[in-house]
Amino acid sequence: MDSPSDNLIEVIDLDFSRGHRQIFKGLNIEIKRGQVTAIMGPSGTGKTTLLRLITRQLIPHAGRIIVDGTDISTLNQADLYRLRRRFGMLFQNGALLTDLSVFENVAFPLHEHTNLSNRLMRHVVLTKLHAVGLRGAADMMPAELSGGMARRVALARAMVMDPDFLIYDEPFVGLDPISMGVIVRLVRRMNDALGISSILVSHDVDEISTVSDCSYLISDGKVAASGSPEELNRASSELVRQFMHGMADGPVAFHFDAPDYAEQLLGRDAE
Amino acid sequence: MFLDIYITIREFVRTFGAFQLFFLRLLMYSPRILFKRFGLVVSQVYNAGTLSLVIIMVCGFFVGAVLGLQGYSNLARFNAEDSVGTFAAFALVKELGPVITALLFAGRAGTALCSEIGLMKATDQLSAMEMMAVNPIRRVVVPRFLGGIIAMPLLAAVFSAIGLFGAHMVGVGLLGIDVGAFWQQMQQSLEINDIYEGIIKSVAFGIVASLLAVWEGYNALPTAEGVGRATTRTVVITAIVVLIIDFMITAVML
Numbered sequence: 001m002d003s004p005s006d007n008l009i010e011v012i013d014l015d016f017s018r019g020h021r022q023i024f025k026g027l028n029i030e031i032k033r034g035q036v037t038a039i040m041g042p043s044g045t046g047k048t049t050l051l052r053l054i055t056r057q058l059i060p061h062a063g064r065i066i067v068d069g070t071d072i073s074t075l076n077q078a079d080l081y082r083l084r085r086r087f088g089m090l091f092q093n094g095a096l097l098t099d100l101s102v103f104e105n106v107a108f109p110l111h112e113h114t115n116l117s118n119r120l121m122r123h124v125v126l127t128k129l130h131a132v133g134l135r136g137a138a139d140m141m142p143a144e145l146s147g148g149m150a151r152r153v154a155l156a157r158a159m160v161m162d163p164d165f166l167i168y169d170e171p172f173v174g175l176d177p178i179s180m181g182v183i184v185r186l187v188r189r190m191n192d193a194l195g196i197s198s199i200l201v202s203h204d205v206d207e208i209s210t211v212s213d214c215s216y217l218i219s220d221g222k223v224a225a226s227g228s229p230e231e232l233n234r235a236s237s238e239l240v241r242q243f244m245h246g247m248a249d250g251p252v253a254f255h256f257d258a259p260d261y262a263e264q265l266l267g268r269d270a271e
Numbered sequence: 272m273f274l275d276i277y278i279t280i281r282e283f284v285r286t287f288g289a290f291q292l293f294f295l296r297l298l299m300y301s302p303r304i305l306f307k308r309f310g311l312v313v314s315q316v317y318n319a320g321t322l323s324l325v326i327i328m329v330c331g332f333f334v335g336a337v338l339g340l341q342g343y344s345n346l347a348r349f350n351a352e353d354s355v356g357t358f359a360a361f362a363l364v365k366e367l368g369p370v371i372t373a374l375l376f377a378g379r380a381g382t383a384l385c386s387e388i389g390l391m392k393a394t395d396q397l398s399a400m401e402m403m404a405v406n407p408i409r410r411v412v413v414p415r416f417l418g419g420i421i422a423m424p425l426l427a428a429v430f431s432a433i434g435l436f437g438a439h440m441v442g443v444g445l446l447g448i449d450v451g452a453f454w455q456q457m458q459q460s461l462e463i464n465d466i467y468e469g470i471i472k473s474v475a476f477g478i479v480a481s482l483l484a485v486w487e488g489y490n491a492l493p494t495a496e497g498v499g500r501a502t503t504r505t506v507v508i509t510a511i512v513v514l515i516i517d518f519m520i521t522a523v524m525l
Contacts, residue, residue, distance in 0.1 A: 055402060081404035095399035098391075109403045112410070154399075161403075 007066075008033045008165060008197050009054060014063035016046070016053060023049055025221035027063070036191050036198040038212035040205070042243065045218050047201040048092070051169055054199070055087060056080055068164075085113060088158030089167040094150035096142040096157070102129070103138040106157045113161065128156040132186060148179025155186060165197040166190060172204045180204075184211050205244055209233070217243060219251075293486055296408055297416050304413045311410075315418025319380035319481075320425055326379055327372060331430035334371060335437025338362055342438070343446050352446075356453035357460040359438035364461065364469040368431035370517055373476035376423055377509035381484035384415050385505040388488030389498035412485045419484065423477025424470060431469065468524050475516055480509045 009031040016024045023046040031037045041047050052058040054065055056072045065072050067083065075083060096105050106125045110116055116124070129135045132152040142150060151171060158166055168187060172180050188211050191198045202208055208215060209229035217225045217232065217240055225232055225240045233244055239251040258264070305312060342355040388411060391397050397407040435457075442448040484505045491501035 057398060057401060081406075084402055084404040087402060089399070089402040091395045091399055093394060095395035097396055097399075098394070109405070112403065112405045157403075 006032055008068055009199070010064075010066040011050075011054070012064045012066065014053065014065065015061045016049065016058070017061060018049075022221055024060075024063075027218070027222055029216055029223060029226075031197065031199055032214065033197050034191075034195065035213040036187065036200060036211055038200045038202060038208040038215040039218060040201075040203055040208060040215055040243065041218035041224075043203065046221070047203075047218065048169055050218070051089075051167055051199070051201055055084065055089065055167065085161055086164040087167060088161065088163035088165070090151065090154050090158050090169065090171055092170045092173060094142070094147075094154035096145075096150055096154055098142050100142075101138070102134065102140050102142070102145070102153050105142065105153060106160050108157065109161050124160065125156075128160050129153075131159075131190075132156045133182070146179070148175050148182065151175070151179075151183060152186070155183075155190070159190060159194070162194070163196060165199065168198065168200045168202075170202055171200065172202055172207050180207065187211050203243075219243075289490075290486060293489070294482060297413055297482070297485075300406075300409045300413045301417060304409065305417060308414070311414035312417045312421070315414045316421050317418075319376075319384065319415070319419045320422030323376060323379045323422070323426055324429065326375055327426045327430050328433050330371065330375055331368075331433035332437040334367055334430075335359060335363065335434030335439075336441045338367075338434065339438035339441030339446070343442060343448070352448055353452035354456055355438065355442040355446075355448055356435075356457035359435060359442075360457045360461050361465065363431040363434040363438075365465055365472075366517070366521075368434065369427045369469055369472035369476055370513065372427040372430045372473065373423065373480055373513045374510055376419075376426060376476075377480050377484070377506050377513070380419060380422065381480050381505045381509055382502045384419065384481065384484040385488035385491070386498055386502045388412065388415070388485060389491035389493075389501050392489070392491060393493040393495070393498060408489070412489055416481045416485050419481025420474070420477045423480060424473040427469065427473035427476075464524075468520070471524070472517060472520050475520060476513050479512050479516060483509050483512065 007030045009029070011027055011029040014024045014027040015022070027050075029039070029050075039047050039050060049058065053060055054067070054072075056065075056075070059073065068086075070083070072080070072083065096102075097108065100108065103125055106128055107121055110121050110124060114121075126135055126138065129138055132155055134149060134152055134156065137145065137149060137153070142153070145153065155166075166187075171183050171187065175183065184207050187198060187200065190196065200208065200212060212229060215226065215229060215232055216223050219239055225235050225237055227235075232240055235241065235244070242251060338359040339355055342358040343352050346352045346354055346358065388397075391407075391411065397411065400407045400410060439450075439453060443450045443453050487501040487505045487508075488498075491497045
């Protein structure tokens, strides 16, 4: 059995609802240090919501989330912000500040939290931009970047404070194969070279298989399966097979809940 | 029906309470931003103030010109056309300057503030700041709120000054009123309290217009439709509240 210190994040019996819809029912997840952990699941299962709960942008209705030994629900705002300085988060669309240049975006956390000299700040920012291959784009504005470039800039910004763990929210969505390959390689390289831990939310099975050490498949508010990509590929559960092999129908129905088709077509609503 | 009324009242009280807390937070963060990050405020004074100058000056000129024409045609009936300067100065400094500037400010700068903050929210920029341990209210909202408050009285002063110039152009240049009488009567009649009234109104309207704009933007639904609605609401609510407060301040200062 793992010692508690092996787990960077523990989600214990988590319940969360939006309106009348229960998103998580007793969810349990452990995220280990130094690994790339993927959280997968069909659209609408609450993957991004889980990230927002882990970073306390949302508050769970029941259960606990332990980050590095601390129950984050007990933190006041100052402690929460101190903890968040150890996070780096890559948002789905990059979330770059549109009124700042690429350089200023990456320098933003340093400006806000440090008293580095301009010379040193320039050095740090250019180093991070170089790591994502965009040193040459330092003077460009976010509106001038392609989707893949924006995400790489956001990655440089996420790691500029040398975080302990990086969180990626759907980093592969809408990217061309070259940009996707670049991001996949960067995720793995950042994790190993910087000795950090990474959490990756995605439903791109192939990419996750190449980059993650451990994956959780979430469905119906709970963990449906977990393990290495190979273990998930070998799983016998119908749901896991449907998801991993991209089958149109199965436990996750193709049709959203709806009244009877014939009745709806021929009934009063049709008149 | 009673349930609907109950829910409506409950929602109103809840929103009003949240609005007050939001205002208190802005006030609490303001001194620190004002003294330690004044550069952020200056850039917002530029956005809300300098970029609104053209519309304020053009409108101020024509409002003043209309006051010159109307003042002349009505005062001439009593052989008091020399008082056009006084008439225009009272109207501009005490009422039209602050009120029309506030309405134009809501339309030009308030909508820009609201939609900018709303779009930052819709594109996760505010969440990204939260995740970088930067408080978005302190970093984004407060500088815009303070920038609006500083810009609004300055714009009202420009509006009144250009308005008087417009009245002078029409009254003296076009209709032949004596230039000495125009300015002297104005100087004799207008008291410092009248100017104070204009200043108090423009500061109050600046607070109202900026506060409503940042509140609506910060609480906009993070969708295109949500930001659009919030922007419209900013203009409508600001216009109503400004006119109500104008009445209240005028009544108190009579």
